[in-house]
Amino acid sequence: MAEMNDSKDGGITGTLQPPRGYSISGRKKSVAEEPVTSVLTGGEVPIYDRELTADEEVLAALGYKPEFKREFSLWTSFCVSFAVLGLLPSFASTLYYGMGYAGQPGMVWGWLIAMVFIQCVAMSMAEICSSMPTSGGLYYAAAVLAPPGWGPLASWITGWSNWIGQVTGAPSVDYALAAMILAAASITNPDYVPAPYQTFLLTTFIMLIHGCISSMPTRWIANFNSYGTSLNILGLLIVIIMIPAGANRESQGLPKFNSSTEVWGDVYNGTDFPVGIAILMSFVAVIWTMSGYDAPFHLSEECSNANIASPRAIVLTSGVGGVFGWFLQLVVAYTVIDIPSVIGSDLGQPWASYLIQVMPQKTALAILGLTIICAFSMGQGCMVAASRVTFAYARDGCFPFSWWIKRVNKHTYTPVNAVWFNTSIGICITLLIFGGTVAIGAIFSIAAVAAFVAFTIPIFIRVFMVGNRFRPGPWNLGKFSLPIGALACAFVMLMVPVLCFPAMTGTDLSPSVMNWTVVVYGGPMTLALLWFAIDAHKWFKGPKVNIEHMMLGREEAVINGEGQDSGESSANSLSDAEKGKVAA
Numbered sequence: 001m002a003e004m005n006d007s008k009d010g011g012i013t014g015t016l017q018p019p020r021g022y023s024i025s026g027r028k029k030s031v032a033e034e035p036v037t038s039v040l041t042g043g044e045v046p047i048y049d050r051e052l053t054a055d056e057e058v059l060a061a062l063g064y065k066p067e068f069k070r071e072f073s074l075w076t077s078f079c080v081s082f083a084v085l086g087l088l089p090s091f092a093s094t095l096y097y098g099m100g101y102a103g104q105p106g107m108v109w110g111w112l113i114a115m116v117f118i119q120c121v122a123m124s125m126a127e128i129c130s131s132m133p134t135s136g137g138l139y140y141a142a143a144v145l146a147p148p149g150w151g152p153l154a155s156w157i158t159g160w161s162n163w164i165g166q167v168t169g170a171p172s173v174d175y176a177l178a179a180m181i182l183a184a185a186s187i188t189n190p191d192y193v194p195a196p197y198q199t200f201l202l203t204t205f206i207m208l209i210h211g212c213i214s215s216m217p218t219r220w221i222a223n224f225n226s227y228g229t230s231l232n233i234l235g236l237l238i239v240i241i242m243i244p245a246g247a248n249r250e251s252q253g254l255p256k257f258n259s260s261t262e263v264w265g266d267v268y269n270g271t272d273f274p275v276g277i278a279i280l281m282s283f284v285a286v287i288w289t290m291s292g293y294d295a296p297f298h299l300s301e302e303c304s305n306a307n308i309a310s311p312r313a314i315v316l317t318s319g320v321g322g323v324f325g326w327f328l329q330l331v332v333a334y335t336v337i338d339i340p341s342v343i344g345s346d347l348g349q350p351w352a353s354y355l356i357q358v359m360p361q362k363t364a365l366a367i368l369g370l371t372i373i374c375a376f377s378m379g380q381g382c383m384v385a386a387s388r389v390t391f392a393y394a395r396d397g398c399f400p401f402s403w404w405i406k407r408v409n410k411h412t413y414t415p416v417n418a419v420w421f422n423t424s425i426g427i428c429i430t431l432l433i434f435g436g437t438v439a440i441g442a443i444f445s446i447a448a449v450a451a452f453v454a455f456t457i458p459i460f461i462r463v464f465m466v467g468n469r470f471r472p473g474p475w476n477l478g479k480f481s482l483p484i485g486a487l488a489c490a491f492v493m494l495m496v497p498v499l500c501f502p503a504m505t506g507t508d509l510s511p512s513v514m515n516w517t518v519v520v521y522g523g524p525m526t527l528a529l530l531w532f533a534i535d536a537h538k539w540f541k542g543p544k545v546n547i548e549h550m551m552l553g554r555e556e557a558v559i560n561g562e563g564q565d566s567g568e569s570s571a572n573s574l575s576d577a578e579k580g581k582v583a584a
Contacts, residue, residue, distance in 0.1 A: 035471065036061045048060060055305065075226070077310060077313040085290065086289075087321055087325050089176065090289035098286070100503075105264055111325060117491035118491075122314055123315055123477060124462070124481070135389070136393070139158050139454075142155045143542035154457060165447050166382075168450070169386055175440060182348075203430045207379075224380065228377030240328055248359060257334040284499050290322065290325070341357065342354045351368070390422055391405070394406035445499050449500065449517055460485075502514050
């Protein structure tokens with residue numbers, strides 16, 4: 001065999017050497033031989049200057065050279081996504097919507113109904129992940145699956161919506177965390193009322209800590225999230241047991257639990273809409289809480305056995321989260337005493353208000369403290385997942401200063417610049433704190449809408465437009481793929497407008513109670529679309545291939561993939577004479 005030349009970064013450089021087109025098995029492998037749906041054509045062969053593992057071969061077939069260490073497993077990928085899910089702190093953060101819009105029936109029926117369809121979304125996403133395990137995730141999938149000529153636009157919309165959802169994740173969690181910490185201070189000192197600037201400064205401090213942790217080496221981050229997830233699961237179980245065991249309802253002259261008739265049928269309508277719409281509006285709590293299951297997709301370039309482990313982690317996160325989350329909903333629904341006082345408490349945090357209502361103060365503070373610890377782990381998981389999405393988009397030149405954002409730190413082998421770019425954006429977002437509780441509360445609906453739109457675009461294309469251009473990976477839904485995908489799309493199309501409804505209507509609607517989701521999400525998305533129409537369509541062609549490749553049987557026709565757009569097929573990069581030879 002000819003001599004192999006290693007580049008400093010282990011990447012794809014230099015001239016074509018015979019061994020460089022060979023896999024570990026010692027023979028050339030074209031894209032068609034890998035279980036992927038790729039921006040490259042089936043007849044192309046990625047070129048590399050060293051032997052690649054099976055995971056790296058799959059990534060190369062998708063058009064990317066390996067840049068991360070693969071130190072995540074099925075368990076640690078699940079740990080990150082479950083940390084992002086953060087059932088206990090997520091429930092605490094969104095109790096205002098689940099309980100405040102439709103009362104106990106909205107909590108128990110709403111969670112149960114929504115979870116069926118959310119699981120459909122998760123399974124459809126997992127199937128796509130198995131076929132395209134790359135950090136770009138949904139954005140990459142939309143570009144590859146879209147009809148000819150529409151790939152860049154589909155990718156652009158998906159990417160920006162997903163990024164908005166990701167970049168608002170950590171700020172929303174850290175804001176809720178700061179609010180819980182300050183609510184605990186108010187419980188112990190009733191004379192203390194947190195000022196907005198204190199909430200903002202504490203939120204900023206927490207985000208800076210999460211930025212530091214997310215800049216650490218991959219193994220450290222994986223271990224941190226492993227411990228954090230174990231704590232989240234343990235904390236959730238403790239709370240589910242402690243609340244019914246320690247509730248002091250009887251000392252207040254009430255039965256131990258609310259009646260099933262009240263829990264399942266007595267709707268507290270906290271909106272001006274009919275009961276059915278109010279229950280649908282309460283789904284925002286479920287959707288936001290369950291929106292973290294896409295994290296394994298974005299971590300797939302750092303996961304071993306990615307095209308199986310990552311989709312399994314997606315489905316496992318959604319399934320386990322759905323079951324345990326419903327149990328928590330039941331516990332709270334059967335023990336809450338006075339919903340209006342929980343929602344309107346001066347503490348400014350419904351979860352803290354609920355705990356004080358049904359538990360002795362010391363027990364309530366203990367549960368609140370456990371929720372705070374779990375929320376810290378959740379915020380860090382959100383920061384990690386968002387940084388990988390930002391890195392993937394910067395790698396394809398989607399941001400100003402992408403050349404700086406996409407740099408991987410040579411010491412930690414993690415996208416440190418992307419972490420701090422997101423941290424800066426997140427701190428700016430939390431300035432909404434000064435606009436009041438409704439203004440800052442919009443970041444929960446924004447995250448839910450943005451994530452759902454991004455999740456569903458590639459699924460919609462896969463179900464209704466792709467035909468036989470989708471090549472399933474080793475984890476797939478088989479004959480159930482299309483009906484499950486169709487259910488997922490129908491649910492999202494129904495819910496996106498509902499998530500933008502304000503609770504009040506008519507003369508009751510004022511700027512202070514307006515749902516600003518349509519503005520705060522729709523504004524940036526409108527600007528992104530205008531940018532595409534005016535300028536970006538000229539240079540943005542979708543995910544950029546950064547690996548050298550050649551047409552099968554045309555070893556002399558090497559194509560330098562650095563910066564090549566997915567919209568530029570490799571055949572188009574050849575001369576007319578070479579095209580004729582390839583065709584022949």
